Amino acid sequence: MTITAADPLASVRADFPILGTKAGGRPLVYLDSAASSQKPRQVIDAVRHFYERDNANIHRGVYGLSVRATEAYDAARAAVARYLGAAHPHEIIFTRGTTEAINLVAQSYARPRLRAGDEILITGMEHHSNIVPWQLVAEQTGAVLRVAPVTDAGELVVEELAALLGERTKLVALAHVSNALGTVNPVAKVIELAHARGIPVLLDGAQAAPHLPLDVQALGADFFACSSHKMFGPTGIGVLYGREALLDAMPPYQGGGDMIASVSFEKSTWAPLPAKFEAGTPHIAGAVGLGAAVGYIERLGREAIAAHEHALLEYATARVREIPGLRVVGTAAEKASVLSFVIEDIHPHDIGTILDASGICIRAGHHCAQPLMRRLGVAATARASFAAYNTTADADALVEGLRQVRAVFA
């Protein structure tokens, strides 16, 4: 694959100021977008513009500046609703990130409904943030966490997941795309199976949202969680999408200002969606930045991004296999953006340190997915992950860097 003038993503790199900087005197090769993506000028400018021109608290002031801030915040919500295919903007709750979104569902949706012996079903490839919130609520309620197995290739065993759906299953929560392996799960199929039994499904969309065309209504997702910082937006803000009927029936997650209809010392009543779930002054500038980020992605085109990343992943996967002793971890038929690997007798941390000396940023470790690492029989992996701004030159630099890793350990 070569990047040609016809490639709609040919000029993308120029939008990301940090990609023009150096790391240890070498041009930066950023291959850790699954951990956090870099930010385009359009997002940085939107945040700057907000603070320089529109900054005030929202839903408070009668003055024009506060009205503008409120409009900017609401416009960001509408942009995210459109991006995810939500039926209504008020089905979009701004959170601190995917983690808080999942915790919100665990505490406000699951906790009041779960009885001792009820079950929450997850998969063996979940990020810790889609495991631990369920363990907490299981401890609080006496519910049980069940885990659908994963194959050696890193694919969900859908038949086994189906067999685990039972009378006591109250919620299914799974990654749309595995952060550690890049596996794209057959979420439409899982949702169909769960819905056939009346069980709602939460998708951890942290890795899907930046890379795949999404439509939560077409998928039938009941909840969808994602993080701004993995999709070219600011850190500290993320999204919970929830179907209106579910969100309406849930009690608030946190109490405070902006989430009430009225307060007295005897009883308070809650504001309608989405304010019910957004206690306190939110990350307004973050939301504005996220709104700019989804607009940016839409202008690039999600189909174009997915195609670009897919071709790059195939190219990089083939090239890293030139390295003696290298084994790709996660060989699912459907993958997005992530290339996890190990090299015989060389620990991923040593790979990461040596690549860093060449200006190449990768992740080394368990990727917050320790149960998956144990399932695959590795303590850790090295992970290169790709975004719209990566090119074959980045993959080539990775391969050259890995040759140097081998040379150090020769």
Add this chain to the structure above:
Amino acid sequence: MATMSELYQSVILDHNRSPRNYRRMEGADRKAQGNNPLCGDQLTVWLKLGPDGTIEDVSFLGSGCAISKASASMMTAAVKGKRRDEVIALFDQFHALVTGAPTAEAPPLGKLAVFGGVAEFPIRVKCASLSWHALKAALEHPDAVVTTDTDASHQPGA
């Protein structure tokens, strides 16, 4: 920035390839597990103590990077036959070396001085010190688990 050859010195690579005292110990007096929650690395250190408290035997097993494995291997070689107070002093000297802490005089670390390059890589300090924390914990408690995060002085940049 230090070069890769300063960090990955040949003696470190050798100990990584063929770690010394890399075995489970039957009939150990003390055992401690060291965990690095950041990366998931784990190792276990076993001790056999003499009547006067000297380390008669020491061994380890675990998974980790070249730095942590070589550090554990060289530690076992360095502390065998030493008294508890000598080992604690060595721990302090090693700690100062890998964190780049200024010391009044060059610590008499002998072969362990090859880990001096680690100070240039703050994120790898925990790798080099994991086995030492486990050893110290084993000396202080009969059956201990330590994590690198419990020691604030090992935060990156510290």
